[in-house]
Structures are given as structure tokens and as C-alpha cells.
Amino acid sequence: MHGHLSTLLAHAGCETDPATGALTPPLYLNATFERDEDLEYSRGYIYSRWGNPTRTLLEESLARLEVGAESAVAAQGFAFSSGMAAASGVLQCLRPGDHVVLAADVYHGVRHLLQTTYGEWGLSHTEVDQTDLSAVAKAMRPETKLVWAETPSNPNFKITDIRGLAEIAHAGNAALLVDGTWTTPLLQQPLLLGADLVLHSATKYLGGHSDVLLGAVIAREDWPLRDRLLDIMASAGPVADPFACWLVLRGLRSLGARMPLHCRNAAELATWLEDHEGVIEVFYPGLASHPHHELASKQMSGFGGMIGFRVTGGRERALSVVKRCQLFRRSTSLGGTESLIEHRASIEAIPGRVPDDLLRASVGLEHIDDLKADLAQALEAGV
Numbered sequence: 001m002h003g004h005l006s007t008l009l010a011h012a013g014c015e016t017d018p019a020t021g022a023l024t025p026p027l028y029l030n031a032t033f034e035r036d037e038d039l040e041y042s043r044g045y046i047y048s049r050w051g052n053p054t055r056t057l058l059e060e061s062l063a064r065l066e067v068g069a070e071s072a073v074a075a076q077g078f079a080f081s082s083g084m085a086a087a088s089g090v091l092q093c094l095r096p097g098d099h100v101v102l103a104a105d106v107y108h109g110v111r112h113l114l115q116t117t118y119g120e121w122g123l124s125h126t127e128v129d130q131t132d133l134s135a136v137a138k139a140m141r142p143e144t145k146l147v148w149a150e151t152p153s154n155p156n157f158k159i160t161d162i163r164g165l166a167e168i169a170h171a172g173n174a175a176l177l178v179d180g181t182w183t184t185p186l187l188q189q190p191l192l193l194g195a196d197l198v199l200h201s202a203t204k205y206l207g208g209h210s211d212v213l214l215g216a217v218i219a220r221e222d223w224p225l226r227d228r229l230l231d232i233m234a235s236a237g238p239v240a241d242p243f244a245c246w247l248v249l250r251g252l253r254s255l256g257a258r259m260p261l262h263c264r265n266a267a268e269l270a271t272w273l274e275d276h277e278g279v280i281e282v283f284y285p286g287l288a289s290h291p292h293h294e295l296a297s298k299q300m301s302g303f304g305g306m307i308g309f310r311v312t313g314g315r316e317r318a319l320s321v322v323k324r325c326q327l328f329r330r331s332t333s334l335g336g337t338e339s340l341i342e343h344r345a346s347i348e349a350i351p352g353r354v355p356d357d358l359l360r361a362s363v364g365l366e367h368i369d370d371l372k373a374d375l376a377q378a379l380e381a382g383v
């Protein structure tokens with residue numbers, strides 16, 4: 001009855017507090033909880049590394065959003081201190097000798113972890129262009145336990161077929177994880193398309209105001225390593241702090257209004273940039289010219305607030321365009337109210353992976369005319 005995601009979002013975490021009647025969620029900053037007279041913990045909380053009421057509220061809200069109010073899929077949320085702590089927690093569930101099939105243009109931090117710490121601890125991985133499902137099938141090995149996908153991918157804006165990936169992963173007894181940071185549950189719900197795990201950097205759209213670092217994993221309840229992930233959180237302690245959880249709950253309550261405006265502004269800028277003489281190519285899954293536009297239209301309910309574009313004149317011109325921007329802030333990250341622009345090749349520093357003339361923008365909530373005017377004057381650089 002109240003099943004629309006925007007309705008769930010508007011009320012995220014707002015169950016009336018039984019003690020006080022407070023409408024919006026209280027913030028439980030405390031580290032520890034009192035035992036009953038008989039030394040039981042009848043209220044369920046012992047110590048905040050194991051569980052905290054504000055964290056529980058966020059974890060339950062995220063799980064509900066990921067599967068929708070009416071869904072038959074049961075899921076559980078886990079809130080970590082950052083997106084990378086969440087990614088790390090999932091990788092720690094694997095064992096030495098296990099193998100991961102990784103999207104070739106996965107978030108660079110995930111590749112870094114697999115190449116360094118977890119590689120040294122005996123996890124192997126293969127990078128594959130996951131838009132080619134037969135290449136994914138070929139990369140599977142008997143010891144493959146996890147297929148790690150990200151769609152749209154970063155920063156090349158490729159769209160991968162979540163249903164197709166899930167079939168391949170499950171045929172090999174592996175789980176499928178989708179990094180859903182760019183889409184949020186509002187635009188894409190991977191668990192309903194067959195994925196086992198969704199990862200979010202809530203630092204981005206879910207928090208929505210560039211003022212909190214938090215990560216989340218939402219796992220299907222039949223994912224066999226769920227207890228192991230819980231144990232890693234409780235024993236290793238990479239958990240989200242209560243104030244960060246509270247800020248993300250607050251961010252969620254306006255996501256239903258923010259996300260459509262991010263999408264609309266991004267779509268309009270992408271279309272406008274496509275016709276600009278100083279631009280070679282625009283990457284936005286909502287454009288009919290995007291090579292995976294049809295798949296994006298099927299598995300996403302909106303195309304997101306991120307755009308990429310290649311400018312004429314190579315690296316030097318790309319850098320000078322960024323330098324001239326006044327409204328677009330020169331910064332990495334995404335998903336805040338303010339528009340950001342960055343020269344991605346200088347951030348990722350892996351030669352050849354990201355075109356040198358590519359600029360990536362997180363399109364914010366400003367008036368579209370002001371955004372266009374800023375890019376228009378910045379694109380005059382060096383033409």
C-alpha cells in the first residue's frame with residue numbers, strides 16, 4: 001500500500017520512538033548498554049561494535065529500499081565506516097585460494113586492494129570487460145567465489161547486464177556483487193535482478209551532502225557468507241559510527257527528490273555537450289548514442305547524475321577546461337548537491353585506462369542554465 005520507493009525514502013528511519021514519541025530517529029552515540037538484573041541483554045544491544053540502534057535503523061532501511069516494500073526477496077543490510085571498508089569486509093569473507101572475477105573498469109580502490117593486501121593473502125582475480133558475457137563465462141574458474149560488477153562503470157560509463165552476470169555467477173557457484181553507488185536503489189535494484197550483494201558508498205548519493213563517509217552492503221538472506229560478514233564486523237570492527245548512520249538516514253529522506261533532479265540536469269547537460277564543437281564524445285547512458293542505451297533503459301529506472309565527456313585538444317585542453325570552471329568545483333567524489341568536475345586520468349593514475357581528454361562530472365542540483373553557462377565559458381579555453 002505504501003510501497004513506492006520515494007514514499008519509503010521520505011520516511012526512512014522514522015518509526016516513532018516508543019520511549020518519547022520522537023518522529024525522527026534519535027541518535028544513540030553510546031558505546032555500551034546495560035545488562036538486565038539477571039545479567040541478560042533482553043533489549044538486544046551489548047556494545048556498539050556488535051550492534052547500535054542507530055546503525056540498526058539504517059541497516060534495516062537500506063535493506064528495505066534495496067528489495068522494495070512488497071518484495072519476496074529477503075535481505076540484510078550492513079553499515080561500514082566507508083565504502084572501501086564495506087568492500088574490504090566482503091573480500092575478507094573469502095579464503096586463501098579463492099578467485100574473483102572483477103569488472104575491468106571497477107572502482108580503482110577495489111582493484112588496489114586485490115592487487116595489494118588481498119592478493120598477498122592469497123586471493124586471485126581476473127579483470128574482464130563484463131559487457132562481454134562470454135568473456136565473463138570464460139574467466140570463471142572452479143575456485144571463483146565472487147563476480148564483482150559495477151554498472152554504470154567508472155569512469156567509462158559501460159552498462160553490464162546484471163541478470164546475465166547473475167546466471168553465469170550462479171552456474172559457477174559464485175555470488176554476484178554489484179556496486180550500486182552511482183544508481184542508488186531508486187534507479188536500480190540489483191537484488192531483484194538476481195545479484196546476491198549490493199555495495200554502496202553512501203558517502204555519495206545516499207548521504208547526498210558530501211559531509212559523511214559511510215559504506216553499506218546489502219546481502220540476500222540466502223547468501224551463505226552472511227554470518228561470516230557479521231562476524232568480521234563484530235570482531236574486526238569496521239563498523240559505521242552512529243552519527244554517520246544518522247546523517248545517512250537524514251540524507252535518504254530527501255533522496256527521492258534529489259535523484260530525479262540530478263538525472264534531469266545530467267541528461268540536459270549531456271545532450272547539450274553532444275552538440276558542442278569543443279567536445280568529441282559524451283558518455284551518458286541516457287543518450288540514444290550510448291552503446292548500451294537499450295540495456296540501461298531495461299535495467300535502470302533513470303540514468304543517473306554522472307556524465308563523462310572527452311574534449312578536443314587532448315590532456316592540456318582538458319586540464320585548462322577544469323581550471324576555468326567556476327560553478328563546477330574541482331574535486332573528486334560525487335553525489336552531493338554541488339556539481340563537481342575532475343580530470344579522472346590524474347586521479348586514477350593507471351596509464352591507458354582512462355582517456356587523457358576525459359572529464360567526469362557529478363551534476364548537482366543547481367539551476368541548469370547556470371551549469372550550462374559555466375561549462376560554456378570553461379569550454380572556450382584553448383579552442
Ligand SMILES: *Cc1c(COP(=O)(O)O)cnc(C)c1O
Pocket residue numbers: 082083084085107109150154179181182200201202203204213214215
Ligand atoms: C567512492 C566509491 C567507492 C568507495 O567509497 P568510500 O565511501 O569513498 O570508501 C566505491 N565504489 C564507488 C563506485 C565509489 O564511487
